[in-house]
Amino acid sequence: MKLLFERSVAGRGQTVFPQLDVPEVAFDQALLRRDMPRLPQMAEVDLGRHYTELASQTHGVNDGFYPLGSCTMKYNPRVNEQVAALPGFTDIHPLQPVETAQGCLRAMHELEAMLCEICGMDAMTLQPAAGAHGEYTGLLLIRAHHLANGDTARTKIIVPDSAHGTNPASAVMAGFTVVSVPSNAQGGVDLDALRAAVGPDTAGLMLTNPNTLGLFDPNILQICQIVHEAGGLCYYDGANLNAVMGHARPGDMGFDCVHVNLHKTFSTPHGGGGPGSGPVGCKAFLAPYLPGPRVAQDADGHLSFEQPEQSVGKVRSFYGNFLVAVRALTYILTLGREGIPEASSTAVLNANYLAHLLAEAGYDLPYGERCMHEFVIDCGPLKAKTGVSAMDVAKRLLDFGIHPPTMYFPLIVHEALMVEPTETEARETLDEFVQMMTAILEEAHTDGERLHGAPFTCPIGRPDEVTAARKPHLRYEFGE
Numbered sequence: 001m002k003l004l005f006e007r008s009v010a011g012r013g014q015t016v017f018p019q020l021d022v023p024e025v026a027f028d029q030a031l032l033r034r035d036m037p038r039l040p041q042m043a044e045v046d047l048g049r050h051y052t053e054l055a056s057q058t059h060g061v062n063d064g065f066y067p068l069g070s071c072t073m074k075y076n077p078r079v080n081e082q083v084a085a086l087p088g089f090t091d092i093h094p095l096q097p098v099e100t101a102q103g104c105l106r107a108m109h110e111l112e113a114m115l116c117e118i119c120g121m122d123a124m125t126l127q128p129a130a131g132a133h134g135e136y137t138g139l140l141l142i143r144a145h146h147l148a149n150g151d152t153a154r155t156k157i158i159v160p161d162s163a164h165g166t167n168p169a170s171a172v173m174a175g176f177t178v179v180s181v182p183s184n185a186q187g188g189v190d191l192d193a194l195r196a197a198v199g200p201d202t203a204g205l206m207l208t209n210p211n212t213l214g215l216f217d218p219n220i221l222q223i224c225q226i227v228h229e230a231g232g233l234c235y236y237d238g239a240n241l242n243a244v245m246g247h248a249r250p251g252d253m254g255f256d257c258v259h260v261n262l263h264k265t266f267s268t269p270h271g272g273g274g275p276g277s278g279p280v281g282c283k284a285f286l287a288p289y290l291p292g293p294r295v296a297q298d299a300d301g302h303l304s305f306e307q308p309e310q311s312v313g314k315v316r317s318f319y320g321n322f323l324v325a326v327r328a329l330t331y332i333l334t335l336g337r338e339g340i341p342e343a344s345s346t347a348v349l350n351a352n353y354l355a356h357l358l359a360e361a362g363y364d365l366p367y368g369e370r371c372m373h374e375f376v377i378d379c380g381p382l383k384a385k386t387g388v389s390a391m392d393v394a395k396r397l398l399d400f401g402i403h404p405p406t407m408y409f410p411l412i413v414h415e416a417l418m419v420e421p422t423e424t425e426a427r428e429t430l431d432e433f434v435q436m437m438t439a440i441l442e443e444a445h446t447d448g449e450r451l452h453g454a455p456f457t458c459p460i461g462r463p464d465e466v467t468a469a470r471k472p473h474l475r476y477e478f479g480e
């Protein structure tokens with residue numbers, strides 16, 4: 001596919017500026033650029049076609065099944081978009097007087113209250129722009145708490161070996177050292193290893209429950225107790241909240257602090273589809289450290305911004321990705337008290353349905369067929385028998401118009417395919433997926449060699465992913 005610069009024809013471009021509607025000001029002429037910017041020149045229709053072609057080469061929730069484990073690629077209801085597009089929400093400025101933005105402050109205030117209720121927390125900030133950013137923010141709260149107690153020796157964060165890579169990364173970013181604890185044979189936290197890991201240097205534990213294997217840890221109360229007795233705090237990575245929302249609350253499990261991924265659990269667009277949001281909730285004793293400003297309500301219901309006394313400071317400009325928060329609020333209000341737990345029950349049902357059928361088809365499920373909202377297939381045995389790897393299976397799925405499951409994560413399953421169907425997929429879609437996975441299994445046994453070349457129908461087959469990530473080529477090199 002040609003780039004815009006390659007399609008450009010000199011002289012074809014035309015720019016029409018609107019009439020000047022602000023006073024002209026004098027400025028230093030030295031600041032004026034000397035050369036015209038080298039923008040591509042083309043007609044609007046060709047530009048439109050270029051982007052439509054690009055769009056058709058990518059895969060989104062609107063194109064088809066997207067069982068990307070840990071990412072909760074659920075459908076984004078259009079009503080969220082309609083509400084977020086209301087002029088009352090879009091035509092405001094973050095610096096305008098709060099008296100003129102009461103509706104927006106109310107939307108933030110109500111979303112915070114609902115997320116607190118769903119998570120069993122006392123206070124919430126909407127500032128963090130993603131889950132990883134929320135982790136970082138939560139860890140700053142934990143650090144502030146220990147420092148306020150004069151407890152400077154608490155420098156270590158415990159992270160299970162099944163954790164998402166952002167957990168240890170955030171801990172290091174927040175100035176902690178990471179201690180990894182192994183999982184037990186059932187896929188949960190090894191309690192003895194945890195007991196051995198905690199001590200006077202423990203700042204806290206980061207955990208997602210259900211974990212990245214899709215398993216709810218039955219020892220969760222004990223886990224939090226062990227950490228608390230050692231003087232540490234418990235941080236809940238809420239990326240898997242879709243499995244339990246409306247049924248179980250991190251606050252009741254013993255967690256002190258949590259982030260929520262609005263772009264996962266609460267159906268706001270994801271990845272290339274839009275900015276994320278990772279609100280952070282905490283128990284009352286951590287609230288004084290939250291990033292400010294925070295929305296506060298007085299006795300008359302009037303809303304304003306206030307700065308928490310011992311705030312760790314801002315983690316993002318203004319108030320977070322506000323329109324993402326509006327989408328999430330719309331979603332929660334649409335589903336309501338019955339709909340929230342029902343969505344999560346259906347997500348768990350869909351995952352168990354798929355896990356059962358794929359195990360029946362011959363895939364290896366190392367932690368059994370019972371799961372929460374996602375499960376992990378181990379392609380290790382398949383690879384040993386046929387040479388076909390998790391990568392080959394994932395790449396072949398692209399030919400069927402399906403986004404592959406998450407690959408090679410969690411790290412403790414070496415040939416992992418992590419499948420999360422979400423609640424928004426129909427049974428027919430799940431059945432079709434099983435048919436495709438069954439067909440691939442058959443190919444693996446009859447013509448495994450061929451699968452190393454998959455996909456056969458995509459614009460790009462097997463890019464060099466390491467180079468693409470480490471040395472991204474993002475600028476057009478002009479010829480002369």
Ligand SMILES: *Cc1c(COP(=O)(O)O)cnc(C)c1O
Nearest residue numbers: 070130131132164166208237239
């Ligand atoms: C997605 C995810 C994160 C990180 O969230 P982002 O919003 O992508 O930054 C952290 N932990 C788990 C388990 C996740 O699935």
